[in-house]
Amino acid sequence: MPAPAPVAPAPVTAPAPAARQGWLDRLKAGLRKTGSSLATVFTGTQIDDALYEELEEALLMADTGVKATEHLLKDLKRRVKEAKTTEPGQVKALLAEAIADLLRPLEKALVIGEFTPTVIMVAGVNGAGKTTSIGKLTKHLANEGASVLLAAADTFRAAAREQLGVWADRNTVEIVSQEGGDPAAVSFDAVTAGKARGKDVVLVDTAGRLPTQLHLMEELKKIKRVVTKADGSAPHEVLLVIDGNTGQNALAQVRSFDDALGLTGLIVTKLDGTAKGGVLAAIAQERPIPVYFIGVGEKLEDLETFNAREFAQALLS
Numbered sequence: 001m002p003a004p005a006p007v008a009p010a011p012v013t014a015p016a017p018a019a020r021q022g023w024l025d026r027l028k029a030g031l032r033k034t035g036s037s038l039a040t041v042f043t044g045t046q047i048d049d050a051l052y053e054e055l056e057e058a059l060l061m062a063d064t065g066v067k068a069t070e071h072l073l074k075d076l077k078r079r080v081k082e083a084k085t086t087e088p089g090q091v092k093a094l095l096a097e098a099i100a101d102l103l104r105p106l107e108k109a110l111v112i113g114e115f116t117p118t119v120i121m122v123a124g125v126n127g128a129g130k131t132t133s134i135g136k137l138t139k140h141l142a143n144e145g146a147s148v149l150l151a152a153a154d155t156f157r158a159a160a161r162e163q164l165g166v167w168a169d170r171n172t173v174e175i176v177s178q179e180g181g182d183p184a185a186v187s188f189d190a191v192t193a194g195k196a197r198g199k200d201v202v203l204v205d206t207a208g209r210l211p212t213q214l215h216l217m218e219e220l221k222k223i224k225r226v227v228t229k230a231d232g233s234a235p236h237e238v239l240l241v242i243d244g245n246t247g248q249n250a251l252a253q254v255r256s257f258d259d260a261l262g263l264t265g266l267i268v269t270k271l272d273g274t275a276k277g278g279v280l281a282a283i284a285q286e287r288p289i290p291v292y293f294i295g296v297g298e299k300l301e302d303l304e305t306f307n308a309r310e311f312a313q314a315l316l317s
Helices: 017-031 032-043 047-060 066-082 087-105 130-143 156-168 181-196 214-230 248-261 279-286 310-313
Strands: 118-125 148-153 174-175 201-206 237-243 263-271 292-297 303-305
Touching: 017 032, 017 303, 017 310, 032 047, 032 087, 032 310, 047 066, 066 087, 066 279, 087 310, 118 130, 118 181, 118 214, 118 248, 118 292, 130 148, 130 156, 130 201, 130 263, 130 292, 130 303, 148 156, 148 181, 156 174, 156 310, 174 181, 181 201, 181 214, 214 248, 237 248, 237 310, 248 279
Parallel strands: 118 201, 118 237, 148 174, 148 201, 237 263, 263 292
Antiparallel strands: 292 303
């Protein structure tokens, strides 16, 4: 009997157009606080220094960061000159294009199937929505037909194990968990079990960490090392969940976790009702790590793939 043909790696796909449109409407609503402060800049009658100064202030208030703000203003002035634009309202569309171009390097699909199992380590500070995002990501992967095993390596917070257990039940996936155990040991067991059971994905929920807690960051590095012992090619993805409401603090977390773990991707949560949506521009300018997903609410379907143009347009709608 011939061996089965190898399965080609598959990116996690975007939803159907109708579902995507509904989600885009929620994204626009979520970014309205950021967008309204930017949109007021373009209500004047002329394009002058005052408009650019007002825009600079609005971008900084939206946590775009100094470097990205300088980049966007310079790029925007070039576009305005090239297009011979005379109406402030037209400048808004050009700014959307400039933001989309800045964010485009963050666009990348999460690919599953190149390795079996694909081992994904997920980190994040407490309160960023890490465990909830893992639940949503599990749902996404299951919808794509992938078999998922969860590793409850946040062993010192009983609520985290219970929360992950609820998500496992809700998504009808298996979970490896032990009370008060060593996070690295749980991670090792989960990767070993994932290989033995032929799972497509092993999602490792690591403990919530503040980057200032150096001993805890060392534990995260240990988890990564132990995962590699269980599978020489793993972890295949190291994701950080950041809260979009925390602005420049989120950028500081990206820097710290990337320095410690070598991040491969981000999940940006809680973009519903934020005035700090510009932080993605700051990340793109200073630490352009792919944004695999963004979230605008608590529901399972509120986590979606990131698209630079959509985000830029939602930001200025």
